[in-house]
Every structure is written in structure tokens, then in C-alpha cells.
Amino acid sequence: MSGFFTHEFFVDPYPTYEELRGEPVRWEEELEGWVLTGYAEVAAALADPRVSRGGGPQDGDLLRRLLTRMMLFTDPPDHTRLRGLANRAFTPSRVEALRPRIAAIVDEQLAEVDEGEWDLIEGLAYPLPVMVIAEILSLPSADRALFRRWSDDVIAVAAGVGDDPERRERALRSAHALADYFAALVAELKAHPNDTLLSGLVEAETEGTRLTGEELLANAILLLMNGHETTTFAIGNGVLALLEHGEQRARLRDEPSLIPVAVEEILRYDGSVQMRGVSAGDDLAFDGTEIRAGETLWLAIGATGRDPRQFPEPTYFDIGRSPNRHLQFGLGPHFCLGAALARAEIQTALAGLLAGFRRIELATHEIRWHEIAVFRGPKAVPLALRR
Numbered sequence: 001m002s003g004f005f006t007h008e009f010f011v012d013p014y015p016t017y018e019e020l021r022g023e024p025v026r027w028e029e030e031l032e033g034w035v036l037t038g039y040a041e042v043a044a045a046l047a048d049p050r051v052s053r054g055g056g057p058q059d060g061d062l063l064r065r066l067l068t069r070m071m072l073f074t075d076p077p078d079h080t081r082l083r084g085l086a087n088r089a090f091t092p093s094r095v096e097a098l099r100p101r102i103a104a105i106v107d108e109q110l111a112e113v114d115e116g117e118w119d120l121i122e123g124l125a126y127p128l129p130v131m132v133i134a135e136i137l138s139l140p141s142a143d144r145a146l147f148r149r150w151s152d153d154v155i156a157v158a159a160g161v162g163d164d165p166e167r168r169e170r171a172l173r174s175a176h177a178l179a180d181y182f183a184a185l186v187a188e189l190k191a192h193p194n195d196t197l198l199s200g201l202v203e204a205e206t207e208g209t210r211l212t213g214e215e216l217l218a219n220a221i222l223l224l225m226n227g228h229e230t231t232t233f234a235i236g237n238g239v240l241a242l243l244e245h246g247e248q249r250a251r252l253r254d255e256p257s258l259i260p261v262a263v264e265e266i267l268r269y270d271g272s273v274q275m276r277g278v279s280a281g282d283d284l285a286f287d288g289t290e291i292r293a294g295e296t297l298w299l300a301i302g303a304t305g306r307d308p309r310q311f312p313e314p315t316y317f318d319i320g321r322s323p324n325r326h327l328q329f330g331l332g333p334h335f336c337l338g339a340a341l342a343r344a345e346i347q348t349a350l351a352g353l354l355a356g357f358r359r360i361e362l363a364t365h366e367i368r369w370h371e372i373a374v375f376r377g378p379k380a381v382p383l384a385l386r387r
């Protein structure tokens with residue numbers, strides 16, 4: 001079997017998934033855990049209350065205390081309480097209300113394009129979600145570069161496989177910097193509440209013991225982290241898929257009303273989330289394979305989009321595909337809190353590009369991919385654009 005997390009895997013993980021498909025639940029020595037590649041098995045594991053996301057004891061240094069308090073890494077009853085508070089602040093109407101602002105950011109970013117080579121990632125796919133989440137969290141735009149670095153450091157540890165002491169040390173320093181930064185912001189919001197999501201969470205903290213100061217901080221950082229890379233990569237992967245499939249791109253130009261459906265196909269076909277590491281909270285069985293309490297499960301969400309038992313002709317990229325119940329946003333109680341926001345951002349980015357440019361071409365023959373265990377996305381997507 002081709003290895004996981006090799007250079008070839010990061011360039012194209014799908015042949016490896018294909019090889020694994022015959023054994024949808026399989027022990028992988030290299031990852032010291034079970035790898036689940038089948039749609040049915042991954043869906044069952046995502047929604048199973050016996051599957052744990054908890055990261056062990058909630059004490060230790062600040063980095064550990066923050067990571068174990070993020071809702072993404074908690075189980076009930078903590079998860080239920082944290083998620084309930086976040087749901088209250090992150091309502092669908094709040095996301096809908098952001099659409100005009102998202103469109104304005106896309107327009108501003110695209111207005112800067114001149115006719116020459118332009119990198120989609122640096123020019124749009126990265127700044128868009130970061131600017132949106134920064135506004136939701138009331139972070140001043142002048143400090144964007146600072147919190148980009150801090151949150152990247154923390155993400156590197158949260159998303160990494162294995163333990164690199166130097167990377168951890170850097171993440172700890174950045175966690176302290178983020179903590180100080182948010183502490184000042186929270187004090188300001190306590191004195192002058194506004195209608196942002198962070199202010200909503202601050203209120204929940206102020207109301208009593210339902211949200212502690214460290215939980216508030218941890219989940220604000222979680223939003224900042226989750227709020228960007230995944231969406232950046234989805235925009236990058238999506239534009240690449242459209243460029244590789246000229247007939248589908250032409251169809252989308254002719255029928256822009258297909259954009260929301262096309263975004264789901266992009267997520268299924270080449271999603272930004274590839275793996276989710278969880279553990280068995282109890283003895284489990286998937287596809288007849290027994291898994292012992294405490295063992296690690298790698299849910300290969302990226303593989304599930306190409307499972308022929310779920311999707312007819314899975315290697316065919318069809319922007320009109322329906323139904324399309326991909327697992328990119330997960331399933332069950334941890335279903336992505338930001339799914340509606342991410343969808344709005346990806347849809348608006350694609351709509352802006354297609355409406356703004358008559359010709360969109362790739363200006364390179366070689367795409368370099370990030371080599372991150374759990375995500376998939378291009379480092380740069382150089383484009384030649386014509387209005």
C-alpha cells in the first residue's frame with residue numbers, strides 16, 4: 001500500500017484511498033490506529049456517541065488547557081453546554097446577514113486584480129474567510145497579521161500528527177499572546193457589548209458559570225482557527241477542479257444558479273478536510289471489525305466522497321450532482337458550526353470570479369500542496385485572468 005503522509009500522498013491522496021477501499025476499516029501500524037475509509041463506516045463513527053473527541057485531562061500548560069476546552073475536542077456534557085452557547089450566538093440569520101459583507105469583501109479583493117498573474121490563495125481565498133471571521137470576532141483589521149501567525153502556530157499543533165517539541169513551544173508562546181489579546185478584547189466587550197458573536201459569548205460568560213473565561217478564550221480561538229484554513233483550501237480546490245473540467249466550468253458560467261449545488265460537488269470531489277482523528281470511548285465494532293476502548297480512529301473524510309457505494313461514478317466531477325450528502329462538514333452533534341458561513345463564502349467567491357472575468361486560466365503546470373495530515377489544499381493557485 002502507498003504510505004500515508006508521503007509527498008505523493010499530499011499531491012494526490014485518492015489512489016491510496018482507492019487501494020484501501022477493499023478494507024474500509026483497517027489497522028494502520030504507521031498511524032497507530034484504525035483508518036476508516038468507507039462512507040457508511042465514517043458516517044457511523046462521526047455520529048456515534050461512543051466515539052470520543054476528548055483530549056484527556058483538562059489541566060497542564062495554557063496550550064493544553066485551551067485545546068482541551070475547544071468544543072471540537074470535548075465530549076458531553078461539556079460539548080453539549082459549549083455547543084448550545086455557540087449555537088445561540090451563531091444563528092442562521094446572523095450568517096445570512098453577513099452575505100452582503102462577504103460579497104463586498106470579494107468585490108474589493110477582485111478589484112485589485114490587474115491583467116497578469118494573480119494568486120487566488122493570497123488574493124482571495126485566504127483573506128476572505130480571515131476578514132469575515134475577524135469581523136465576527138470583533139478583531140481589528142490592523143492586527144490581522146499578528147493573529148494569523150498566532151493562530152497558525154496553534155493550528156499546527158491542533159491539526160498535527162505526532163509531537164514536535166519545537167512546534168509545541170512556539171504554539172505555547174502564541175497561545176499566551178492570543179490569550180492576552182482576547183483578554184483585552186473581552187474586557188472591552190464587557191464594558192461595551194455589541195451584536196457580534198464574540199460579544200454574545202462574552203455575555204454568556206458574564207451570566208454565570210455556564211462558560212468560564214478559559215472556555216470563552218478557547219472557543220474564540222477555535223473559531224479563528226476553523227474559520228479560515230478549511231475555507232481557504234475549499235476555494236482553492238474548487239477553482240482547480242473547475243479549471244480541470246472545462247465543460248463543467250462553462251456550464252456554471254451559463255447557469256450561475258447552480259453555484260450552491262456546485263459548491264457541494266466541490267466539497268465532495270476534493271474536500272479540504274481529509275482526516276479527523278478521534279478515539280473509541282468504549283468497545284466498538286464497524287463493518288464487523290472490533291475496536292477496543294481507547295484505540296485511535298482516523299476517519300478519512302476525504303476518502304468518503306469517492307466511495308462508489310454512496311456516490312454513483314464518484315470520480316466524475318458533476319456540478320449538478322444531486323443528491324450529494326458528502327461528509328465534509330461532519331455529521332451528528334459536532335456537525336460544523338460554520339457550515340452555513342463556509343458555504344456562503346465559497347459560493348460568493350466563485351460567483352465573483354465567474355462574473356468578474358471572461359477568461360480564467362491556470363498560470364502554472366505544477367501545483368504545490370500543503371503537507372498537513374488532516375487538510376488538503378494548494379499553497380498557491382496562480383491564475384491568468386481577463387475581464
Ligand code: HEM
Pocket residue numbers: 046053071072073083129133222223226227228230231234271272273276327328329330331333334335336337338339341342
Ligand atoms: C469548507 C470549510 C469547512 C469545512 C470543510 C469544515 C469541516 C468541519 C468538520 C468536518 C467538523 C466536525 C469535526 C468532528 O466531527 O469532530 C467541523 C466542526 C467545526 N467547525 Fe467547521 N469546517 C469548515 C468551515 C468552518 C468555519 C468557516 C467555521 C467558523 C467560522 C467553522 C467552525 C467549526 C467549529 C466551531 C466546529 C466544532 C463544532 C463542534 O465541535 O460542535 N468551520 N468543521
